[in-house]
Amino acid sequence: MLYDEFNSHKNFSGADVFKNKALEKPEVLKNLNPAFSVREYQKEALGRFYYYCEEYHQKQKPIHLMFNMATGSGKTLIMAANLLYFYQKGYRNFIFFTRLGNIIQKTKANFLDPNSKKYLFADKITLGGQEIKIKEVDNFEGVNNDDINIIFSTTALLHSRFNFARENVLTYEDFDDKKIVLIADEAHNLSAETNNRHTQTEEEDRRNWENTVMRILNANSQKENALLEFTATARLEQEYPEILEKYKDKAIYRYDLKEYRLDGFSKDVRTLQINAPIMERVLSAVIISQYRRKVAEKYKIALKPVVMFKANRVSIPKEGISKEHNPQIVVSSIFKEAFHKLISELGEKHLKQQAVIKDVTLQKAFQFFNEQKITLADLVSEIKSDFAPEKCLTVDEDKDLEQKQILLNSLEDQNNEIRAIFATEKLNEGWDVLNLFDIVRLYDTRSEYKSKKGKERKPGKTTVQEAQLIGRGARYCPFTIGEFTDAYSRKFDNDQENELRILEQLYYHSMHNPDYISELTKVLVKDGIVPERTIKIEIKIKSDFKNSDFWKKGYIFLNSRKENLGKDVFALSDAKAEFDHNAEINIFQLPTREAIEKDLFVAGVGVGVKVKIEIRDYKIVDLGKHIVRTALAKMPAGRFDDLKKIFGNIESISDFISNEKYLGGIKIKVKGTSEQMENLLQVEKLDIAGFVIDKVLEIAGKERKEYYGTKEFKAHLIQKIFENDKVLQLDSESPRAQNMRDFDFTTREWLAQNEIWGTSEEESFLRFIDEAVTKLKKKYQDIALLRNEQFFKIYNFGDGEPFYPDFVLFLTDKKTKQEVMYQIFVEPKGDQFLDAQNTFEQSKESWKQKLLIEIEKNHTVDLKLENKDFRLIGLPFFNEGQVNNALREKFEEVFERQLLS
Known part of the structure; x- marks a missing residue:
C-alpha cells in the first residue's frame, strides 16, 4: 500500500520528515484559522500530500489520493489546507461532494461563513501577497479567477447534473480545458464499482455515482485534475480484496480510531447497563449529565453536556404499538412525549430511588451534590429547567429542518441551550459534535447473525451503526484547567480518581443485556474506539x-511557573521585534495614482503619463506623535496594558512612542512620487505608522512567552x-x-x-x-x-x-x-x-x-x-x-x- 511505502520512507529519513514538509508551507498554515492549531498527525497528512505532489517519483496523473482518517480527527482542516495549496499551484475551481445533505450544509459553514465558530480559514486569506475570497458557485463559467470557486453538491445531484438533460446542466466537455480539484467526504460511498456488498439498487446507484466522478477526474485532456478522498471507513482489510487493490497506490495516510484514542484525542468510552424500567434508565443518564455539568461549573469550565436518546422507529408501525412497553420497538415521537412528562413530574422521590442504585458513577454524583450543598430540591429544579421542552431537539421530524441543522452544528456554542436530542438513524453519519457525553439506547434488541459458513457469529448492521455513532460521540470535548494547556487531549488517564475525569468519558446507556454488550464491544474494539482490554494498576510506595x-x-x-511580565525587555531588540527598514518587504509603497487610458477597439498599449518614483527614509516619530498614537490605538494589542505585558519596562504610551529603544528609533523607507513625499497626507502618514506598528507588534507577540x-x-x-x-x-x-x-x-x-x-x-x-x-x-x-x-x-x-x-x-x-x-x-x-x-x-x-x-x-x-x-x-x-x-x-x-x- 502507498501509506506503507511512505512509512518506510519515514523510518529511513526520520520521524519528522513529513511533518517538516508541512512546515515548509508557512503560507498555507498561516491562512488557516489560528483557533485550530494543526496537530502533529495533521501535519503528517499534509506533509505526505506535499511530498507526493512534488517529490514522489511514481506520482500518478491525474492525482487520485485517499486519506483514511478517524472520525473527529479534523479531516476538514486538511481539506482547507489542500484548497490553499492547490490555489498556490494555479487551481481555482473545486467541487466538494458527499452523499448526505447535512454534511454539505456543515461544510459550507466551515468554508464560507467567517461568523461560524467552525470556520476553518483566517479572517483574511492572503496568498502571494494578494487577498483572495472563497466563493460558492453553481458552475465555473464566468467565475473570478482570483477567487477559490467551489461547487457544493451531494453525490446524487452531481451525477444528475452531468447525466440528465435539465436546466443548469454540467457537461464533461466543459471541463476539458479546466483544472478541477474534486474533494470527496465520506468517500467510502464511492467504492461501489469495487464493492458488491450492497443491494442491487444501492449498487446501481453507487456505481453510477462512482463512474461520474471518475469521468470528471479524467475530463481534463492534460490530466491535470485531482481527486482527494476522505473517509474514516476505508475498508482497507483483507476481507475486501477489491478495495485493497483499488487503493494500493492511492491510500496515502491511515490514522485510525485506535491511533486517535492512543494519542489521547478521544473520550474514554464506557457502557452503563442498568436492569431497570426504561424511564429510570433515562433519568440515570440525565442525572449523570447534570453531575458532569456541575463538575465543570465547579472548576469554571464552560461546558454544556448533551444527552442523545436513540429510538429505533421514526413512526408507529402498521401493526400499531402495544399498550404494554415493548423493549424491541421504541418510537422517537412517543418517547419524546414520555420524556417531557417524566421531567415535568420529576420529584425528590425519583431522585432518592436513583441514589440507591449500585452504580459507581451515580453514587459519585450524589456524593458530589451533597458535598456542594446541592439539595434534591435544587437538583429537581435545575433538571426541570435544563431539560425543558424548548431545550430538547427532535431531528426525525421534517419541520424547521434548516433551523435544526443550525442547532445541531452549533451544540458547543454558549448561546445554544440544547441539552437533549431525540433521534433514530439520521445522525449516524456526518454529524460533528464534541459535547455529546451520554447516548441512551432506548430499545433492547440484537442484530448478531451467523456467517455463511455458520461457524462465527458476526455483529449485525444495527450494532455496527451504533458503534459508528459512539465513534462520533467519542470526540474529545476541549477544555483547559490549570497547567493542562492542551485543550484537545485527555488529561487524567493516569489519575482515574480525579473529579474531572467525568469530563473525559462518554457513557453508552443500555438495558442489562450482556450478550448485546459483548456484540457491541467486538465492533468497538475492531473499529479501535475502545481497547481490547484495559489494565488497572495501583502504584504504591513500598x-x-x-x-x-x-x-x-x-x-x-x-x-x-510565573507569568512573564516582560521585565527583562528594555528595547525592541530584547523582544526580537526590531524593524529592518532596509529589507525589501518593509518598504512602504504609496499609491502613485498613475493612470492609463486605452481604446478597447484599438490594438496596442494604452497611453499614460509616466511618473517618477523615489524612496525616502522617515523616522516614525517624525510623522507626528498624535499620528503614531492613533495608529497604535487601532491595533488589537495597542493598549498600554497589553504593551506592558510584552515591554515590561515602558512607563507610558508616550514613552513607547518616543523612546529610541522602542518606536522612537524606527526608520522606514517610503516609495512614492516626489510630490507625495513633500506633502504626505494625514491618511498616508497613518497608513505608514500602522504598517510599521502592525509588523512590530506581530513579531513581538509571537516571540513573547506568556510564562517562564x-x-x-x-x-x-x-x-x-x-x-x-x-x-x-x-x-x-x-x-x-x-x-x-x-x-x-x-x-x-x-x-x-x-x-x-x-x-x-x-x-x-x-x-x-x-x-x-x-x-x-x-x-x-x-x-x-x-x-x-x-x-x-x-x-x-x-x-x-x-x-x-x-x-x-x-x-x-x-x-x-x-x-x-x-x-x-x-x-x-x-x-x-x-x-x-x-x-x-x-x-x-x-x-x-x-x-x-x-x-x-x-x-x-x-x-x-x-x-x-x-x-x-x-x-x-x-x-x-x-x-x-x-x-x-x-x-x-x-x-x-x-x-x-
Whole structure:
C-alpha cells in the first residue's frame, strides 16, 4: 500500500520528515484559522500530500489520493489546507461532494461563513501577497479567477447534473480545458464499482455515482485534475480484496480510531447497563449529565453536556404499538412525549430511588451534590429547567429542518441551550459534535447473525451503526484547567480518581443485556474506539521505603511557573521585534495614482503619463506623535496594558512612542512620487505608522512567552509529593502496558514503588540502573528511584511549559564530610522521537532534553542546611541506541562522569 511505502520512507529519513514538509508551507498554515492549531498527525497528512505532489517519483496523473482518517480527527482542516495549496499551484475551481445533505450544509459553514465558530480559514486569506475570497458557485463559467470557486453538491445531484438533460446542466466537455480539484467526504460511498456488498439498487446507484466522478477526474485532456478522498471507513482489510487493490497506490495516510484514542484525542468510552424500567434508565443518564455539568461549573469550565436518546422507529408501525412497553420497538415521537412528562413530574422521590442504585458513577454524583450543598430540591429544579421542552431537539421530524441543522452544528456554542436530542438513524453519519457525553439506547434488541459458513457469529448492521455513532460521540470535548494547556487531549488517564475525569468519558446507556454488550464491544474494539482490554494498576510506595529516614525527612526540589511580565525587555531588540527598514518587504509603497487610458477597439498599449518614483527614509516619530498614537490605538494589542505585558519596562504610551529603544528609533523607507513625499497626507502618514506598528507588534507577540520557569527550585518533602497512591488505567495496546514480570521489584530495595509499568525504553533504563547499582552502592548510602506518575512537574525556563520527567533518582553521598544529596531527573525516549539525523536535537521533544541539561548550571535551591548540600542534575535522554548507538554511549558517559567519578 502507498501509506506503507511512505512509512518506510519515514523510518529511513526520520520521524519528522513529513511533518517538516508541512512546515515548509508557512503560507498555507498561516491562512488557516489560528483557533485550530494543526496537530502533529495533521501535519503528517499534509506533509505526505506535499511530498507526493512534488517529490514522489511514481506520482500518478491525474492525482487520485485517499486519506483514511478517524472520525473527529479534523479531516476538514486538511481539506482547507489542500484548497490553499492547490490555489498556490494555479487551481481555482473545486467541487466538494458527499452523499448526505447535512454534511454539505456543515461544510459550507466551515468554508464560507467567517461568523461560524467552525470556520476553518483566517479572517483574511492572503496568498502571494494578494487577498483572495472563497466563493460558492453553481458552475465555473464566468467565475473570478482570483477567487477559490467551489461547487457544493451531494453525490446524487452531481451525477444528475452531468447525466440528465435539465436546466443548469454540467457537461464533461466543459471541463476539458479546466483544472478541477474534486474533494470527496465520506468517500467510502464511492467504492461501489469495487464493492458488491450492497443491494442491487444501492449498487446501481453507487456505481453510477462512482463512474461520474471518475469521468470528471479524467475530463481534463492534460490530466491535470485531482481527486482527494476522505473517509474514516476505508475498508482497507483483507476481507475486501477489491478495495485493497483499488487503493494500493492511492491510500496515502491511515490514522485510525485506535491511533486517535492512543494519542489521547478521544473520550474514554464506557457502557452503563442498568436492569431497570426504561424511564429510570433515562433519568440515570440525565442525572449523570447534570453531575458532569456541575463538575465543570465547579472548576469554571464552560461546558454544556448533551444527552442523545436513540429510538429505533421514526413512526408507529402498521401493526400499531402495544399498550404494554415493548423493549424491541421504541418510537422517537412517543418517547419524546414520555420524556417531557417524566421531567415535568420529576420529584425528590425519583431522585432518592436513583441514589440507591449500585452504580459507581451515580453514587459519585450524589456524593458530589451533597458535598456542594446541592439539595434534591435544587437538583429537581435545575433538571426541570435544563431539560425543558424548548431545550430538547427532535431531528426525525421534517419541520424547521434548516433551523435544526443550525442547532445541531452549533451544540458547543454558549448561546445554544440544547441539552437533549431525540433521534433514530439520521445522525449516524456526518454529524460533528464534541459535547455529546451520554447516548441512551432506548430499545433492547440484537442484530448478531451467523456467517455463511455458520461457524462465527458476526455483529449485525444495527450494532455496527451504533458503534459508528459512539465513534462520533467519542470526540474529545476541549477544555483547559490549570497547567493542562492542551485543550484537545485527555488529561487524567493516569489519575482515574480525579473529579474531572467525568469530563473525559462518554457513557453508552443500555438495558442489562450482556450478550448485546459483548456484540457491541467486538465492533468497538475492531473499529479501535475502545481497547481490547484495559489494565488497572495501583502504584504504591513500598512499606520498607516508607519506614526509612530518607522518606520521612528527604526533599525533592521543584521549580515553579510565573507569568512573564516582560521585565527583562528594555528595547525592541530584547523582544526580537526590531524593524529592518532596509529589507525589501518593509518598504512602504504609496499609491502613485498613475493612470492609463486605452481604446478597447484599438490594438496596442494604452497611453499614460509616466511618473517618477523615489524612496525616502522617515523616522516614525517624525510623522507626528498624535499620528503614531492613533495608529497604535487601532491595533488589537495597542493598549498600554497589553504593551506592558510584552515591554515590561515602558512607563507610558508616550514613552513607547518616543523612546529610541522602542518606536522612537524606527526608520522606514517610503516609495512614492516626489510630490507625495513633500506633502504626505494625514491618511498616508497613518497608513505608514500602522504598517510599521502592525509588523512590530506581530513579531513581538509571537516571540513573547506568556510564562517562564523559575530557576529557583523549592524544597518539598518527598513524602508529601508521593503520598497518594496512583490508580492507572492502561490501554492494553499502549506501549506502556508492559509489566516487567522477570524483574523482581520486591528484592530491589532501590526501587521505591511496588511496580513500574512502562515502555520498552523505560524497561531498558531500569535494567541499566540495576546493573549500575553495585557501583552506586560504593559511593552512595541512599539510592532510591521513583517513577513519576504525574506526581510532580518541572517547568521549561524559557516558556514555562510543564514537563513530567519519567523518573527521579535520589542519591546520598556517604564519603564526604558534608552530606550531599543528588536529585537526578531522567527521561527515557524512544526512537520514534528521533529527528532526521537520528538525534533528539531537532525533534519536537528537544526542548525537554535541553531543559534537563540546563538544570545543573542554572538552578538554585531555597533550602540551606548545615552539613548538607543539594545538587540537581538532569541527564540527556536515555535511549537504547538501536538506531543510533551514540545516544546510549552519550548517556552512559554523562552518567559515569556525573555520578560515579
